[in-house]
Amino acid sequence: INAEYGEGLGVFCQGPVKRTPYMHSMMGSMVRVQRTVSDFMTLNIMPYNGASNHRLYFHSKSYQPVKPEELNYDSEKEGEVMGSWIEQRTKQLIQDFTDVNEGEKEVMILWNCFILKEKPLADNAMPTLVEKFVVVKGPEIRGRNLTNNFILHLSNLHSFGLLKAEELEKCVLMLYEQQDLEAATSREKDMN
Numbered sequence: 001i002n003a004e005y006g007e008g009l010g011v012f013c014q015g016p017v018k019r020t021p022y023m024h025s026m027m028g029s030m031v032r033v034q035r036t037v038s039d040f041m042t043l044n045i046m047p048y049n050g051a052s053n054h055r056l057y058f059h060s061k062s063y064q065p066v067k068p069e070e071l072n073y074d075s076e077k078e079g080e081v082m083g084s085w086i087e088q089r090t091k092q093l094i095q096d097f098t099d100v101n102e103g104e105k106e107v108m109i110l111w112n113c114f115i116l117k118e119k120p121l122a123d124n125a126m127p128t129l130v131e132k133f134v135v136v137k138g139p140e141i142r143g144r145n146l147t148n149n150f151i152l153h154l155s156n157l158h159s160f161g162l163l164k165a166e167e168l169e170k171c172v173l174m175l176y177e178q179q180d181l182e183a184a185t186s187r188e189k190d191m192n
Contacts, residue, residue, distance in 0.1 A: 087113050103149035110137055110146075111153060126157065127167040134171050138178045147175065 057066040090112045094105050114133050120126070141150050151172055157163040163171075 086116060090116070101149075103146050104152065106144060107141070107146050107149045107153050110140065123162055126162040127164070130154065130157070130163060130167070130171050131174065134174045134178070138175050139182070141175070142179055142182075147179075150175070 057071070058064065059066060091109050094108050094112070097105060100108075111133065114137060115129070118129060118132070120129055141147060154163060154168045154171055158165060158168050
């Protein structure tokens with residue numbers, strides 16, 4: 001190994017100070033091992049056991065260290081029920097808005113509670129989420145006469161670049177198709 005040392009000046013709060021020597025470069029030769037395909041075919045892969053992991057993990061909600069026996073337990077399962085206090089707080093904060101009408105507030109509450117339960121990972125999931133929202137909450141939106149407010153909400157999502165125009169149109173058509181289907185079903189019931 002060939003190492004070269006040098007000196008220099010450093011600047012600190014009290015002025016320039018002479019640095020201690022440090023290593024400039026290290027040079028050496030690498031030993032290459034010739035491998036064949038059979039070496040990779042016969043690798044002995046050990047199963048994972050938590051004992052070899054020496055990292056310290058923390059709970060995302062309590063920020064407490066995770067005990068070794070809790071490493072295989074997922075505390076944030078997808079089926080976890082969202083606390084009702086979060087929904088209550090969301091409703092309270094939205095009701096405090098003064099620059100939107102009551103219908104817009106109701107749509108925002110429906111949307112935020114839906115998003116809290118769905119937990120989207122990224123913005124590219126928005127079209128799928130909006131379609132699912134129309135399927136799940138469409139009857140409630142129409143029943144509470146919030147269709148226009150929901151379309152306004154979709155146009156806001158489009159304005160912020162979360163929905164394309166085609167996706168917005170598709171969701172509106174889905175909502176109207178549901179309405180037409182319900183009307184046809186109720187007419188059939190009335191005839192019978």
